[in-house]
Amino acid sequence: MSTQGLFTHIDHVGIAVRDLDEAIAFYEEKYGMRMAHREINEEQGVAEAMMEVGDSSSCIQLLAPLNEKSTIAKFIDKSGVGIQQMAYRVENIDEVCETLKERGLRLLYPEPKRGTAGSRINFIHPKDAGGVLVELVEPNPEGH
Template identity: 65%
Template sequence: MSDASLQIPEHLFIAIDHVGVAVPDLDEAMAFYRDVYGMKVLHEETNEEQGVREAMVGVGDSGSCIQLLAPLDETSTIAKFLDRNGPGMQQLAYRVTDVEKVAAILNERGVRTLYDAPKRGTSDSRVNFLHPKDAGGVLVELVEPASDGGH
């Protein structure tokens, strides 16, 4: 498949969707972001498939979010991240209009994705991840929001 056949959009990424932060305890982290930073929790859920309990915390009125990610158990990718690195930035997420199309373009450009097909993300978004070794050492998430568009 060539670039021309993919109908490259003007922008692969349309916005920074969120920054993911690994935390050992979601309730403590939400309290910190609320009480110290004055941010508001916009959404909270458990994603069994990803092995996390998570919350989206709004940054002012910008539409940008911090995603707090706590492991459900010691087998979670986030638990392994915390064991290796401790709490902190785990991923950078870009919003896209078509996760499959963007992944295909990036695959053609030599960037591997972690999944063969998108998975369910926060608020029924569709997500895939770029391999950190192909993305400057950063775990990059591609996020196609659900059709209702919100966090």
């Protein structure tokens, strides 16, 4: 893989929230965003909603904890509500992960996992990404 072109778009920015319904209402009523997708991800312990940003293909992902042990609950306890992650879209997550590992970056998962709407995801460790949790997203080819 070349040194350019690892990421194709900003896929979404993840926002940790305490109450998903309240956050959805805020983003719809105040910002005029539309909810594109909502689901429960038991494995990650979150309820999540993707809010479309205008006519772009970028979204705001609202993430609420399902329980006090979830990563999002721990994030909120430590940092409060707010930006939790930056997600970049990739065409082939397996190739991108391999390239990043070759470049000395640590990934959180040895293999990509299932993400929102059937996507495949992995994360770059924040200590290797300037303190930012970076998510890699290979969209489901069938869309939302």
